[in-house]
Amino acid sequence: MKLLVLNGPNLNLLGTREPAVYGSLTLAEVERLVREQAARHGANVDFRQSNHEGELVTWVQEARGKFDVILLNAGAYTHTSVALRDAIVAAGVPTIEIHLSNIHAREEFRHRSLLAPVCVGQISGFGANSYVLAVEAAVKVKVKS
Numbered sequence: 627m628k629l630l631v632l633n634g635p636n637l638n639l640l641g642t643r644e645p646a647v648y649g650s651l652t653l654a655e656v657e658r659l660v661r662e663q664a665a666r667h668g669a670n671v672d673f674r675q676s677n678h679e680g681e682l683v684t685w686v687q688e689a690r691g692k693f694d695v696i697l698l699n700a701g702a703y704t705h706t707s708v709a710l711r712d713a714i715v716a717a718g719v720p721t722i723e724i725h726l727s728n729i730h731a732r733e734e735f736r737h738r739s740l741l742a743p744v745c746v747g748q749i750s751g752f753g754a755n756s757y758v759l760a761v762e763a764a765v766k767v768k769v770k771s
């Protein structure tokens with residue numbers, strides 16, 4: 627099973643600022659947790675981060691036929707990107723939306739996700755553990771299909 631984990635803008639800053647909101651782990655440490663959890667299921671992980679919307683769109687498009695599930699923390703693009711939403715639909719790869727923080731308990735502009743309606747589901751509010759839970763969900767998605 628092949629998992630593509632995509633991280634959007636500013637997530638490269640994890641562990642350096644706002645630990646009360648996003649936790650104290652760096653993105654590299656989150657990646658390690660994801661790889662450990664995936665390894666328990668014999669799953670392969672490709673883990674990437676970009677600050678550029680178009681690059682994320684291209685990666686989602688290219689996932690078609692190459693990955694079984696996309697795990698996506700689109701960061702702020704979650705709330706704004708019609709392009710990412712269209713790419714998820716076009717790629718046809720089951721996608722799980724991830725957030726470190728509980729976006730529904732934060733500012734109103736974060737409550738709406740343009741991506742959630744075209745994702746299998748959303749995992750939000752468990753810090754780095756959201757990623758680990760998403761790996762578990764991805765394994766179940768694959769079993770179902």
Ligand code: CA2
Nearest residue numbers: 636637639640643701702725726727736
């Ligand atoms: O909770 C999440 O995972 C978010 O996707 C994080 C995004 C935010 O725009 C979403 O509403 C929810 C922001 C990521 C920024 O990460 C930082 C980490 C450390 C310091 C500054 C920003």
